[in-house]
Amino acid sequence: MMTTLNRHHKQTMPAPVLDPEQLWFVPDPKLRTKAAAQDAIRIADWILAGKEGTEPDEQALFIGLHTCAYRAARKEGKRPIPQEERFEWARRWQRIREYIVEKNMGLVYSMIARFGSRNVDEDDMLSDALFALARAVDRFNPWRGYRFSTYACNVIARALMRRGKQESHYRKRFPVQHDVSFERPDRSPDDQTELYVERLHRALEQNLGELTELESRILAQRFPAQREDRLTFQEIGDAIGLSKERVRQIQNIALGKLRGALAEDPALK
Numbered sequence: 001m002m003t004t005l006n007r008h009h010k011q012t013m014p015a016p017v018l019d020p021e022q023l024w025f026v027p028d029p030k031l032r033t034k035a036a037a038q039d040a041i042r043i044a045d046w047i048l049a050g051k052e053g054t055e056p057d058e059q060a061l062f063i064g065l066h067t068c069a070y071r072a073a074r075k076e077g078k079r080p081i082p083q084e085e086r087f088e089w090a091r092r093w094q095r096i097r098e099y100i101v102e103k104n105m106g107l108v109y110s111m112i113a114r115f116g117s118r119n120v121d122e123d124d125m126l127s128d129a130l131f132a133l134a135r136a137v138d139r140f141n142p143w144r145g146y147r148f149s150t151y152a153c154n155v156i157a158r159a160l161m162r163r164g165k166q167e168s169h170y171r172k173r174f175p176v177q178h179d180v181s182f183e184r185p186d187r188s189p190d191d192q193t194e195l196y197v198e199r200l201h202r203a204l205e206q207n208l209g210e211l212t213e214l215e216s217r218i219l220a221q222r223f224p225a226q227r228e229d230r231l232t233f234q235e236i237g238d239a240i241g242l243s244k245e246r247v248r249q250i251q252n253i254a255l256g257k258l259r260g261a262l263a264e265d266p267a268l269k
Contacts, residue, residue, distance in 0.1 A: 020072035020086035023093055026141050030063070031070040040067040044092035047099045061100055062142035068093035094212055100137050100148075101130075105249065107149060108133055111156040117164030123252070125160060130249060131256030132159035199265050209257035214240075218247060219254050 030036055043056050043064040056064070072089035074081070108129040116125050136152040203209060204219055211219070217240075221231045233244040233251075240247075 020090040023069035023073045025066040025069035031067050036067045040064040044095050065096045115157045115160040119167045127252040127256045128159050130253045132156040208261035215254035
């Protein structure tokens, strides 16, 4: 299973709608200090510059992440906070977040090897595990005294086991010879695919999944309005300086975010 998972491994897109005031952080007093702000800026600049020099430790990375969220979402006091300043802190938060996710990708494959189910499609397992990792990064409290890997492994394992149980329950209710998809003859498979791509494109345009700029760009190039404009993982990776596997991982994270939005789309029900 792991061998298969590892093997999978020009245009400018508008920035997605990211509401700085909605970023989550632990309200620790240390976040308000000037030193914390300087450290967060230093970490974000270090990532942007290509990660040259000494790497910040795990605690510093997460404190920087929470500091950026606090600075982006904090309420105005005596001094009005310009919107551009909030967005700049949100961009730093996003940069640090993406770095932490990438740094901990090994946990995803480790948990799939331990808790993955043979009943679940490998792409679905990878998507669920990546989404769980991203969620763990967003909700990790660096002041509780335990390592992020411990927390993230727990979140990913629960997501994989939950998906395995759901798939097992579905298969018991709907055996292959009685698959409910066979009871919907009103659309051909091609029509269903076209409809899904159309609604996915709508979700992308309205950013219903609250995607990052990079996630939006990759999905827009993987699922464009015109099929002939679709780019491969390799083509996208060459254009933005990432490996084919990394582009695929980002796509799966973004698709996981969109699943919830698409599940509520009446056109797909």
